[in-house]
Amino acid sequence: MKTLEIKNICKHYPTFNLKDVSFAIEPGKIVGFIGRNGAGKTTTLKCIYNLVKPTSGEVLYDGKSITDIEADYKQDVAMLIGEMDYYNTKTVKALTSVTKRFYKNWDDNKYHIYLKEFGIDENKQIKALSSGMKVKYGLALALSRGAKILLLDEPTSGLDPVSRDELMDIFIDLVSDKEHAILFSTHVISDLEKCADQIIYIKNGEIIVNDDVTNFEANYLRYAGESKLFANHKDKFIFYRDRLGKFEGIIKKEFNLDIDESKIEKRNATMEEIMVAFERGENNEKVAL
Amino acid sequence: MKKLLYKEVMLCTNIQIILFAVFALFVLIPSWPPAVAFVYPLSGLMSLFPRGLANKDIEYTSLLPVRKTDIVKGKMLYLCLIEIVVIILATIGGIIRFFFFKEPTKPDELQYFMAVRPSISLLGFAFLSFGIMNAVLVGLYYRNPYKRLAGPNLISLLICVIILAIGSVVIAFAPALREYDVIGIIAQASTLVIGAGLFVLFSYLGYKLGAKAFINVDL
Numbered sequence: 001m002k003t004l005e006i007k008n009i010c011k012h013y014p015t016f017n018l019k020d021v022s023f024a025i026e027p028g029k030i031v032g033f034i035g036r037n038g039a040g041k042t043t044t045l046k047c048i049y050n051l052v053k054p055t056s057g058e059v060l061y062d063g064k065s066i067t068d069i070e071a072d073y074k075q076d077v078a079m080l081i082g083e084m085d086y087y088n089t090k091t092v093k094a095l096t097s098v099t100k101r102f103y104k105n106w107d108d109n110k111y112h113i114y115l116k117e118f119g120i121d122e123n124k125q126i127k128a129l130s131s132g133m134k135v136k137y138g139l140a141l142a143l144s145r146g147a148k149i150l151l152l153d154e155p156t157s158g159l160d161p162v163s164r165d166e167l168m169d170i171f172i173d174l175v176s177d178k179e180h181a182i183l184f185s186t187h188v189i190s191d192l193e194k195c196a197d198q199i200i201y202i203k204n205g206e207i208i209v210n211d212d213v214t215n216f217e218a219n220y221l222r223y224a225g226e227s228k229l230f231a232n233h234k235d236k237f238i239f240y241r242d243r244l245g246k247f248e249g250i251i252k253k254e255f256n257l258d259i260d261e262s263k264i265e266k267r268n269a270t271m272e273e274i275m276v277a278f279e280r281g282e283n284n285e286k287v288a289l
Numbered sequence: 290m291k292k293l294l295y296k297e298v299m300l301c302t303n304i305q306i307i308l309f310a311v312f313a314l315f316v317l318i319p320s321w322p323p324a325v326a327f328v329y330p331l332s333g334l335m336s337l338f339p340r341g342l343a344n345k346d347i348e349y350t351s352l353l354p355v356r357k358t359d360i361v362k363g364k365m366l367y368l369c370l371i372e373i374v375v376i377i378l379a380t381i382g383g384i385i386r387f388f389f390f391k392e393p394t395k396p397d398e399l400q401y402f403m404a405v406r407p408s409i410s411l412l413g414f415a416f417l418s419f420g421i422m423n424a425v426l427v428g429l430y431y432r433n434p435y436k437r438l439a440g441p442n443l444i445s446l447l448i449c450v451i452i453l454a455i456g457s458v459v460i461a462f463a464p465a466l467r468e469y470d471v472i473g474i475i476a477q478a479s480t481l482v483i484g485a486g487l488f489v490l491f492s493y494l495g496y497k498l499g500a501k502a503f504i505n506v507d508l
Binding site for chain 1: 299300344351353354356505507
């Protein structure tokens with residue numbers, strides 16, 4: 001499979017800047033793209049699909065600039081932004097019959113399997129689909145078009161837990177052939193814990209983490225216990241909560257706390273705990289109530 | 290490009306566009322200025338971009354495997370297609386009116402101005418007005434497709450109507466552009482060919498202007 005490389009992308013807006021974003025999407029990987037609302041996830045994805053023109057930097061697919069091979073690139077790379085809510089008065093069937101003509105590797109059989117699996121009625125108007133169904137319909141289109149790389153912006157938003165779980169299994173199946181790759185942004189960190197191989201964390205328009213999921217999680221610890229035990233160590237924590245004599249906090253593994261471990265609770269931090277610590281910690285929102 | 294045109298026809302055609310395009314047959318109404326038949330269809334075309342905005346047409350098309358500039362080309366081709374259909378309908382109506390409907394045998398120039406007989410040269414002016422309208426509409430619209438709706442629509446509509454009015458006046462005062470003698474037919478055929486050529490030229494120019502602006506638009 002061809003590799004997608006994002007090289008030093010910058011995008012300047014009056015109120016927001018995407019700063020020197022670089023990473024690569026390799027075959028066989030599910031990459032979770034995380035960050036707060038407004039951190040730059042959607043802008044980055046749009047730059048990767050040439051919907052937003054970067055101020056500087058470039059996106060290379062198989063070593064070529066995507067602007068030079070845009071139509072071919074978009075055959076190989078699928079993008080889904082939120083719900084599929086285009087042409088609301090048209091039926092699912094009508095929209096699909098137009099859409100599928102554009103794809104060389106469209107698989108009608110696969111499409112109908114996904115429709116059945118997702119419980120989508122082809123004769124319904126788009127506007128009659130629920131939010132979750134619109135997301136599923138968009139996924140059915142993206143998964144049936146034979147794309148090698150899927151760029152998905154919040155694909156699990158609006159889905160119930162069972163559908164999210166099913167979708168994660170579809171993702172895992174898809175990349176297991178080592179020919180496909182998925183980059184998806186999400187707020188639902190538990191989804192990433194189920195299937196992501198790699199994490200890219202963006203904060204204020206800047207990539208601050210690009211790592212293997214296991215490495216990422218293994219680098220941070222969560223401590224909890226009585227406040228007085230942590231009194232001399234608080235400054236080492238990225239983020240902590242100290243309330244009514246109970247302390248809990250996230251710390252980098254490299255810091256060795258000289259505390260009797262039998263009196264405290266210590267474990268690897270979850271991805272969600274790390275993300276919250278990153279976001280709230282830097283603003284010195286270390287909560288001491 | 291065929292796929293994009295198919296997409297435009299299947300997803301962007303609405304009843305307003307069809308209904309107003311059929312109004313080109315108003316050319317059949319005796320003693321009516323035939324140029325009016327080319328104005329009604331514009332009302333349908335003016336609905337194209339506002340409806341596209343409501344249907345998230347640009348967002349959908351930009352996700353398809355097409356170049357960003359092809360989005361503008363597809364829309365321009367669709368506009369041209371509708372306009373050609375309008376001109377074909379008006380031509381059919383004009384032929385029927387010419388052969389089957391009685392009109393004043395020797396109207397004076399004022400009557401020509403008010404109710405000039407359908408002529409081949411009018412088709413040339415219709416082509417020219419549509420071409421300039423395309424250039425203005427598409428060239429302006431794609432500079433900021435999320436906000437600029439009323440401006441490009443009104444400006445292009447006004448220009449189109451003015452050119453059709455000027456064309457009608459010129460035809461009224463230039464017998465060669467309305468009479469069906471040898472000189473008249475040559476003059477009218479020349480007007481049609483020049484008009485059609487300018488239609489292609491201005492539409493292409495509109496596509497180029499629109500595409501150049503659109504490539505810098507963040508979607």
